[in-house]
Amino acid sequence: MLYANHNHDFSVIETALRADTFIHTAFEPLLSIRCLSTRCLESQLEGSVNQDFVRLVISRRTASLCFCVCDGVGSSYQGHFAARYLARRLVKWLQILPQIPQDPLIVLPSLRSSFSLWAESAHQTLSQLRLPAGLSAWEREIINEQRDLYGSGTVFLCGRIDYAPATATPQYMPALFCWMGNVTGYSFSGRNQYKELGDHGEDTNRWSTRRGSQGKITVCTSTLHRPDPLVVHTDGLDALGPELIYLDDEALSERMRSLLQQPRNDDMTLLKLSWNTF
Template sequence: MNPLLSLLPASKRKGMHARLSQQFAYISSQTGDQRVTSHHSRFTCRYGYGRSAESASMGESGQDFAAVRIHKSVCCFVLCDGVGLSYRGDFAARYLGSSLMGWLEEGRDLSADQLKMYLDRLASAATEELDREPLEHESGFMRSVLEDKRRQGSQSMYICGRIELPNRGTRGRLRLAWQGDSRLRLWNGTEEISELFDHTFSTAERWSTNRGLIGGKPHWYERSIPAEMPMRLQVYTDGLSDLDPIREPVPDEQIQVLLDASHTGGLDDDAAFIELQW
């Protein structure tokens, strides 16, 4: 128990616990792993993060980024997969993810067109921030190579969304946006309806600090949420591709086995995982 709560009378502690459970935030650390963990409120949220074996052994940051924020009946989330062949894909994933979270939480004029304009405008600010990042090599030929690569920009793929649950007989709202090949899966009750998103995932689509959107405008999905319809949303990066054929809920320990990847000597690629149920 929170030590401050223990000082309150039991009747007040119960109310305080209820208020605290309505707010939750998770932001992945790119320099460490996150074991599969759950949060329970009006949403049930599971999340986990694992760096590739190569990144972990060399003490490098992971290229993925994940974040979830819940406030009462509203949940916003982002999942970003930095492009390793670009300059500092870890930077693009973190910068894009943090920026998208702010845009989603503001919650005004959420649409595909508004998101496109926002992401194109975001590129110049990201470039300025990237230019302030120190180069990994101080001098010589390698510095020149890195400077040229930095000018070409840092890139990331992404999935993001905002979920507004039904309140007092009114329907809720689900909004999702994405570019890239990370996994986006949705269930109505026990029926998976992810075929709605077929043929919309491509590594050629991404966001760049240098060019803004690459490969087209964001994919956008929006629908109402009926009060009586339980739903499950699952997003993860390609480091957890072993989940692709599994339609049933997967226990925490089995997801953790995939994140640890001890059976293969570690992950071949970074992996980030978010699952939301309501």
């Protein structure tokens, strides 16, 4: 199931390893959050974990929303580990930025350094995890070799939105986005107009516990208008793309059931942020 925690200052949403459910929640009257995470059919049948992961934190004190959507690389060692590890650290990194910079390239040196430090720490943690009982010596050797050579990997798209008070006019919000790989976002500006985020169809840009960042890191800033939604999804929902913005729960569930019957079905995760007007 999905985990949500609320206290006086922070509201937190995280998806769990075996979460196959929808969540709708509201942050005061300002924001509606829709989040889902569904495992591929094979993982559902085998009781395996979800390789996708979402973390979202809203701070009332700083009037900021930080999120990260990760898709663990299935061919890596325990891709779900990298997805959860990196998402939590990226959200924290976004939270402690003093402000959203006018020039997004200013944050790249800090981000590259953090990626390397996180990889070292994550690889140490990964090395200490116990392997499942009942494995043969040969199986243990193969698994340890995969862990040490390639590590756990993930692609991601993260962002920070500094929202203005509900009474602010005009209702514009500065945003910072960063991504590596094929987690896709759509920042809408009107019903049929949107800006696409992410390396659509390209998963060679990624982060791993063995090598840190691999490939291109993209960082950009944008200005969001409060009525216009933001949608982020993993590649299991690529077939739906920007159409996701128009699907209600019933229609989306039907389309997802259809996708699960496809031979190459994958874990499917969606995060939708809808800003309310007054």
